[in-house]
Amino acid sequence: MKAKGFFYNLGTMQPKVIINSKAFKLTLKRLCYQLIEQHDDFSDTVLIGVQPRGSILGERIQQELKNIAKIDVPLGKLDITFFRDDFRRTEKPLTARATEINFQIENKKVVLVDDVLYTGRTIRAAMDAMLVYGRPSSVELLVFVDRRFTRNLPIEATYVGRSVDSIDSQRVSVEWAKTEGEDKVLMFSTDKEK
Amino acid sequence: MDQLSVNHLLGIKELKKEDIELIFSTADNFKDVINRPIKKVPSLRDITVANLFFENSTRTKLSFELAEKRLSADTVNFSASGSSVKKGETLIDTVNNILAMKVDMVVMRHASAGAAKFLSENVNSVIVNAGDGAHEHPTQALLDAYSIREKLGSVKGKKVVIVGDILHSRVALSNIFCLKKLGAEVMLCGPTTLMPKYIAELGVIIEHDLLKALQWCDVANMLRIQFERMDTKFFPSTREYVMQYGLTKEKLQRAKKDIVVMHPGPINRGVELSSDVADSDNSIILDQVENGVAVRMAVLYLLASKIKR
Numbered sequence: 001m002k003a004k005g006f007f008y009n010l011g012t013m014q015p016k017v018i019i020n021s022k023a024f025k026l027t028l029k030r031l032c033y034q035l036i037e038q039h040d041d042f043s044d045t046v047l048i049g050v051q052p053r054g055s056i057l058g059e060r061i062q063q064e065l066k067n068i069a070k071i072d073v074p075l076g077k078l079d080i081t082f083f084r085d086d087f088r089r090t091e092k093p094l095t096a097r098a099t100e101i102n103f104q105i106e107n108k109k110v111v112l113v114d115d116v117l118y119t120g121r122t123i124r125a126a127m128d129a130m131l132v133y134g135r136p137s138s139v140e141l142l143v144f145v146d147r148r149f150t151r152n153l154p155i156e157a158t159y160v161g162r163s164v165d166s167i168d169s170q171r172v173s174v175e176w177a178k179t180e181g182e183d184k185v186l187m188f189s190t191d192k193e194k
Numbered sequence: 195m196d197q198l199s200v201n202h203l204l205g206i207k208e209l210k211k212e213d214i215e216l217i218f219s220t221a222d223n224f225k226d227v228i229n230r231p232i233k234k235v236p237s238l239r240d241i242t243v244a245n246l247f248f249e250n251s252t253r254t255k256l257s258f259e260l261a262e263k264r265l266s267a268d269t270v271n272f273s274a275s276g277s278s279v280k281k282g283e284t285l286i287d288t289v290n291n292i293l294a295m296k297v298d299m300v301v302m303r304h305a306s307a308g309a310a311k312f313l314s315e316n317v318n319s320v321i322v323n324a325g326d327g328a329h330e331h332p333t334q335a336l337l338d339a340y341s342i343r344e345k346l347g348s349v350k351g352k353k354v355v356i357v358g359d360i361l362h363s364r365v366a367l368s369n370i371f372c373l374k375k376l377g378a379e380v381m382l383c384g385p386t387t388l389m390p391k392y393i394a395e396l397g398v399i400i401e402h403d404l405l406k407a408l409q410w411c412d413v414a415n416m417l418r419i420q421f422e423r424m425d426t427k428f429f430p431s432t433r434e435y436v437m438q439y440g441l442t443k444e445k446l447q448r449a450k451k452d453i454v455v456m457h458p459g460p461i462n463r464g465v466e467l468s469s470d471v472a473d474s475d476n477s478i479i480l481d482q483v484e485n486g487v488a489v490r491m492a493v494l495y496l497l498a499s500k501i502k503r
Contacts (some may be wrong), residue, residue, distance in 0.1 A: 080233035
């Protein structure tokens with residue numbers, strides 16, 4: 001973009017809050033109730049958070065389910081670094097994180113958890129990485145934010161916190177009380193369009 | 195830091211402390227991977243690695259090959275015996291011919307010191323040194339330090355004695371560089387004839403009495419006597435060497451402390467290490483071998499990430 005007029009600069013200003021902390025709590029609760037509807041007593045269900053940010057959502061969901069229905073669902077954390085399809089294609093090297101799955105997923109109903117669904121490539125990698133731990137009877141996907149119309153792969157979420165319309169040059173970031181001090185979802189815009 | 199500062203692994207001397215720490219943190223993840231039911235990840239599926247072993251090797255060759263396969267890389271193996279090297283082909287020609295078959299990385303062991311560096315300057319490929327003469331054996335030093343870190347929590351401030359044939363050992367030199375960079379204290383112990391001249395200038399302590407060394411150290415890394423590299427007698431007899439420098443249960447007990455015993459393999463049982471020590475709880479020799487695969491996976495992964503498509 002060559003012209004740097006008034007309208008273009010608007011985009012670089014403050015990020016927009018698309019979910020504030022009050023709405024955030026409601027959305028989290030609603031996702032949990034949806035899970036309870038589908039999974040009954042959770043006897044065969046496990047949660048797997050995609051590292052790093054999906055596992056924070058996983059922890060919150062696990063806690064919330066405990067509060068609402070006194071159900072303790074096992075939670076695993078899955079690192080997908082070595083299964084990504086952009087190795088050697090990005091300028092920035094990929095840094096791995098720990099995988100902690102202390103249970104069998106064979107014949108379990110797995111709910112994959114991630115904060116933002118964007119191109120779908122992360123989830124593709126997560127499904128590959130997960131198969132190392134066994135063959136689940138079913139896999140569902142729970143995301144807090146679904147960026148519609150940006151998918152590169154035919155992947156859709158089963159449970160969606162909020163759908164947002166965004167373009168590639170924008171960035172959606174889910175912030176957590178645990179890491180950033182407040183629960184909220186932000187949308188950043190930059191003036192460089194692709 | 196999330197990227198290595200080097201494009202080849204030629205020796206520990208060229209690495210920064212941060213590089214070593216990055217390799218270790220990456221190796222932690224790979225150690226987790228190789229303990230899973232399916233020990234394989236697809237990261238290097240479009241990379242081909244040539245393992246060129248111009249000198250004999252069991253452990254290192256197997257370890258590298260396993261590391262490559264567990265990263266899903268394609269591998270080709272080469273050993274000097276039975277190859278055209280015997281017909282007089284030069285090193286550069288041999289390697290360039292292999293690279294012409296579209297190979298991305300070369301893991302090489304060679305009997306001449308500096309062979310890996312020479313290759314890195316003359317051919318267009320990523321070079322990993324798997325031992326060059328009596329110069330360096332970087333992955334061995336990395337896995338040794340990684341094993342110490344795993345066993346004792348950290349390397350910093352630990353006292354490590356390297357015992358035996360320092361003169362002919364590439365493991366010793368790489369270990370000195372690696373341990374010093376990570377903040378350990380290093381002592382060398384062996385007969386004067388097997389101690390290189392001026393080695394103390396690397397900031398290591400020299401000791402000729404094994405019992406004193408054992409009383410000082412937390413970790414004893416026992417080196418093999420490299421008879422194949424000895425063109426002359428360096429000590430009167432093997433029996434005398436064993437009496438002075440062979441590590442036995444009795445000598446360990448006299449040191450009155452828990453010492454971690456390491457050995458880069460292959461062990462000459464009854465020479466530098468008695469069987470009861472090699473198989474004791476103090477010994478982490480087999481952990482070293484396991485960690486070797488994880489550390490080599492980390493090295494290959496980090497170097498491969500720098501190959502642009």
